[in-house]
Amino acid sequence: MVIDCPVCNGKKTAESTTKTSNIPHFGEILESSLICSACGYKHNDVICLEQKDPIKLTLTINKDTISSRVVKSQSATVTIPELGLKVEPGPKSLGYVSNVEGVISRFENVVKQALAIFEDEESQKNGLAIIEKLELLANGETEATLIIEDPFGQSNIMDINVKKDTLTDEELKHLKTGFTIIEESSLE
Numbered sequence: 001m002v003i004d005c006p007v008c009n010g011k012k013t014a015e016s017t018t019k020t021s022n023i024p025h026f027g028e029i030l031e032s033s034l035i036c037s038a039c040g041y042k043h044n045d046v047i048c049l050e051q052k053d054p055i056k057l058t059l060t061i062n063k064d065t066i067s068s069r070v071v072k073s074q075s076a077t078v079t080i081p082e083l084g085l086k087v088e089p090g091p092k093s094l095g096y097v098s099n100v101e102g103v104i105s106r107f108e109n110v111v112k113q114a115l116a117i118f119e120d121e122e123s124q125k126n127g128l129a130i131i132e133k134l135e136l137l138a139n140g141e142t143e144a145t146l147i148i149e150d151p152f153g154q155s156n157i158m159d160i161n162v163k164k165d166t167l168t169d170e171e172l173k174h175l176k177t178g179f180t181i182i183e184e185s186s187l188e
């Protein structure tokens with residue numbers, strides 16, 4: 001479907017596509033994307049069509065799990081604790097379907113963006129060290145832990161070794177969802 005671009009307001013410049021797929025052991029998902037040929041705006045999203053409980057997925061990243069499929073919903077927090085890396089959902093967070101290697105390369109891109117912004121010696125040194133570790137991980141030469149926490153339970157890792165826990169109320173409280181939450185007012 002061709003629509004007007006929500007970003008540059010280009011007339012019929014944005015191509016919108018949606019696709020439903022059924023992923024075994026996971027369920028129906030809706031993948032949608034929007035690409036504008038005028039301004040280059042791109043938006044991808046993965047929406048799970050089934051209601052799920054809050055979930056915490058834990059997987060050891062190594063050469064056996066590097067190709068395992070990952071569904072990361074818009075509301076999920078992704079962490080590699082050994083490297084001190086965490087990506088939390090924000091209003092512009094996107095869902096995606098990828099594999100473990102793809103998750104690592106997304107982290108690599110985030111660190112590279114930070115390197116371009118923070119030019120001081122300390123940041124450069126730390127950033128480059130993390131990129132080196134991420135590359136070793138991507139090559140299956142070292143191990144680390146991948147944690148995906150999703151308050152809406154829509155994320156999944158398709159690997160026989162994945163550990164699935166229900167998020168505790170305490171863990172849930174500390175997770176960002178990517179949605180603006182207006183807390184119960186304490187104003188009297």
Ligand SMILES: [Zn+2]
Pocket residue numbers: 005006007008009010013014036037038039040041
């Ligand atoms: Zn546009």
